[in-house]
Amino acid sequence: MKVLFFAGLRETMGTDAIEIALETPITIGALKHRLQGPDGTSLAVLSEKTPLLAAVDKEMAADDTLVEEASEVAFFPPVTGG
C-alpha cells in the first residue's frame, strides 16, 4: 500500500511516500500507530501535538476508516490554501 506525506509532515518523515505491505485491512487510527518517523515517533504521537488529517483514495478519512493493500493513503497537516 502506498502512503503519501505532504507539507510539514513530509519534512518530518523525511520522505514524500512509502510503500508498506498490508496482509489484512487496517484502520487509519491503527496505521498511525504503526507508521514512525526517522526518530521513531509514531504518527499517533505526532498527531497529539499537531493535528493531522488523513485521506483515503483522495477523500478525507477518519480514524475508523478501513484501508487495504490497494488503497492510496495520505497524511497531512490541516490545509492552508486560499
Add this chain to the structure above:
Amino acid sequence: MYRHISIQQEDFSLDAVLTRLKHQCPSSGGLCFFIGAVRDTNLAESVGGLFLEHYPGMTEAQLNRILDDAQSRWPLAGVEVIHRIGALETGDNIVLVAVAAMHRGESFAACEMIMDYLKTQATFWKKEQVASGERWLEARASDGEKLQDWTGVGGDDQPLAD
C-alpha cells in the same frame, strides 16, 4: 453549470476569465470575483514570499465536491476556480473564485461559500519566507468556524432576494 478548475503555476488573467464566463453564461447578470493575494505581513513579520504545494488529484476532487455543494444550494450558471502553486512573491495572485449567476445575491453568497470551503477542504499548504527563515502556515480556527455559518444556507427553501 459551466465549471472550470485549474491548479497552475502561472498567473491568471481576470479579463480572460470574465470573457469566458460571459461567453459560457450569457443569461448571467451578476458576476462575483474573489482574488486572494500574497500579503507582505503575517503574524507581525515581514513576508518575503510563499511556496505553495498541493496533493495532485485530491485537490481537484475536493474543489469539484465544493462546486457540487454550491450548485445544490443556488442556481448558478458558471464557476471558475483557479489556484496557483509553486513559488509566489508578495503581491502575487494566489487564488481566484469567479461565480456567474442571474442575479448578484447568489453570486456573492456562492463566491464566499466556495472560498470558505476551499480554505478548510482543498489540499493546499503554504510555506512562507520570513526574516527568521521558512515556516509552514498553521490553519486558523476561525476558518473552520466559518463553515458552520453555511449549514442550511441556500437551496429551494431559502430563495435569495434579487
